[in-house]
Every structure is written in C-alpha cells, then in structure tokens.
Amino acid sequence: MKKRILLPIFAAFMIFAGTDTNTAQAASTSELTKVAHQYIGVPYVYGGTTAKGLDCSGYTRIVFNKLGHDLNRTASEQYKQGTAVSKANLKSGDLVFFNTTGGVSHVGIYLGNNKFIHAGTSTGVTVAKLNSAYWAKRYVGAKRVASFDNGKVVASVGEVKDAAIDFSIYASRGEVAIQLAEALGLDTSDTNTPFADVKSTSKYAGAVTALHKMNVFTGDESGKFNPASPFTRAQLAKVLVAAFNLEQNGNFVTFTDVSKSHYASNDISILASNGITLGKGDGTFGINDHVKLTDLATFISRVQ
Missing domain, CATH: 3.90.1720.10 (endopeptidase domain like (from Nostoc punctiforme))
Structure with a gap:
C-alpha cells in the first residue's frame, strides 16, 4: 500500500475536526x-x-x-x-x-x-x-x-469544552498530536506553543509545537488548537485517506448508516476496502461516534 508524507494529515484534521468544537454537549x-x-x-x-x-x-x-x-x-x-x-x-x-x-x-x-x-x-x-x-x-x-x-x-477563554467525553477512552486532538509526533520521531523539547489555549505546562505542548514548526498546525479561525476537543470516525476516515493517499481496493463498501451523499462516504469505503476498518460489527460504521483511543491506534497501525 503506497503512502505519502504525513504532513497533510493535520491540515485536513484542522478542517474536519475543528468544525465540531462548539457543538459538543457539556457538563452540568x-x-x-x-x-x-x-x-x-x-x-x-x-x-x-x-x-x-x-x-x-x-x-x-x-x-x-x-x-x-x-x-x-x-x-x-x-x-x-x-x-x-x-x-x-x-x-x-x-x-x-x-x-x-x-x-x-x-x-x-x-x-x-x-x-x-x-x-x-x-x-x-x-x-x-x-x-x-x-x-x-x-x-x-x-x-x-x-x-x-x-x-x-x-x-474562561470562551471555548466550549466537551465535558461528557471520557478522554481516558476517547482520543482528543491533543492526544492525536502526541501519538503522531511520537510516530514521526519529532523533537518535543520545545513547549512554547503559538496557541493561547495550549500552555507550556500542558502535556500536549511539545508535540503541538513540533508539529506547528512543520507548518502542520495553523489553529482554528480564532487561532486556538482546542486540545480537549474530540473528533468523529467519519472525520478520521477523511483525514486518513487524504494523509496516506489511499485508493479504493475492489468493490465499493457500504454501511447502513452511511449514505452515498455523506461527505465521507467514499473515504469510509476506501478504508474498508483496504481492510483498515470493519465497521462496528452490526453493519454500521458509526459516522458520528467519537474516535476511541484503541480505534486510533488500530487505524494508524493498519494504514502504515
């Protein structure tokens, strides 16, 4: 399976994962x-x-x-x-x-x-x-x-957080930064990030800074990184296909919860046709489900 440089993954990630920042249900x-x-x-x-x-x-x-x-x-x-x-x-x-x-x-x-x-x-x-x-x-x-x-x-800075998400189970954007920086073998000693919502004391700071130096992170419209925001399986499919230049391998694969008009329909099929995902086992892909840490690790290992 031919892949291309990892750099585009975060450009796409900012586009598709950043759109949900202010729509998550939070704590009472x-x-x-x-x-x-x-x-x-x-x-x-x-x-x-x-x-x-x-x-x-x-x-x-x-x-x-x-x-x-x-x-x-x-x-x-x-x-x-x-x-x-x-x-x-x-x-x-x-x-x-x-x-x-x-x-x-x-x-x-x-x-x-x-x-x-x-x-x-x-x-x-x-x-x-x-x-x-x-x-x-x-x-x-x-x-x-x-x-x-x-x-x-x-x-306090005005960003809506997703407090209903247990990030010991689900992947945050900050965790994605850590995992990909590690996979790329980046130097994460510099923790002076350009993002107001990622302080130098944050565990994500080194990874975020290293990836920013590669011109990967540009932040959302307000210049924030939003490390505590989750992202969906559909968004991840879009990102992985773009990052690794994946192509359809055989017949188009369908899931009952993915219409052909869905923005990630082709990308989900590409992942499935290459054996990167099998869906949830009940005929669905889980397009709106937040990505679990185990899923993220599995997807990355299978796509490489």
Missing part, C-alpha cells in the same frame, strides 16, 4: 458534583495525582480533567488561571484558595451552600464548610476557570 452542575464526589475518601498523598492518592491540586486537576478542562499542576499556578470571583458571588465549580503554609498553598472546589470539596492533609478528599473557623481565616480568594450553567461548561 450535577455532573460536576457527581465527578467531584467520586473521590471522597481517597487519601491525601503529597504530590499525588491518581485515585490511589491525591494532594489538593492533584485532586482539582483530576476532577476538571474529567470535565474537559486542563488545570495547572500546583495550587499557586491554578490561582493564576481563570477570572477572580468575590466570595459573595461564588458559584458551583469555582476554585477556592487558602493560605495554609504560606502564600496560596491549598485549593478546593466550591459546591454551593457554603461548602467546598478538597483533598485535606488529615482527611483525604472530603467536604468542608467555607465559613468554618479554620478555613474562613485562611481564605485567600476564588477563581472561575469554568462556568457550569444551563448544562454547559465554558472555559
């Missing part, structure tokens, strides 16, 4: 609360970032990651994100900060009704009262990095 306040409470009882571990043990900023980071938003690693760095909120105007999902050991040294998530949830050094993840004697005198301020209103989580 109840979903925020549900995710936050999943970790109650997890012990405090200094430097902890997993469900086996969490420190305060590790906890807020893992919760917000589940909700489609990246936070910086430490409490003091998280305090630099978002917009300041007065104590009187706190809403569920706001980050609340405290001075426990000097400066901004502790962070939690406000839940409403004067309560916040956090990873305490002596309690692990638990719910506490903001106006309790201990926390009230140590309160520093609050930041709103996302607003959970009317079922939508809106990032």
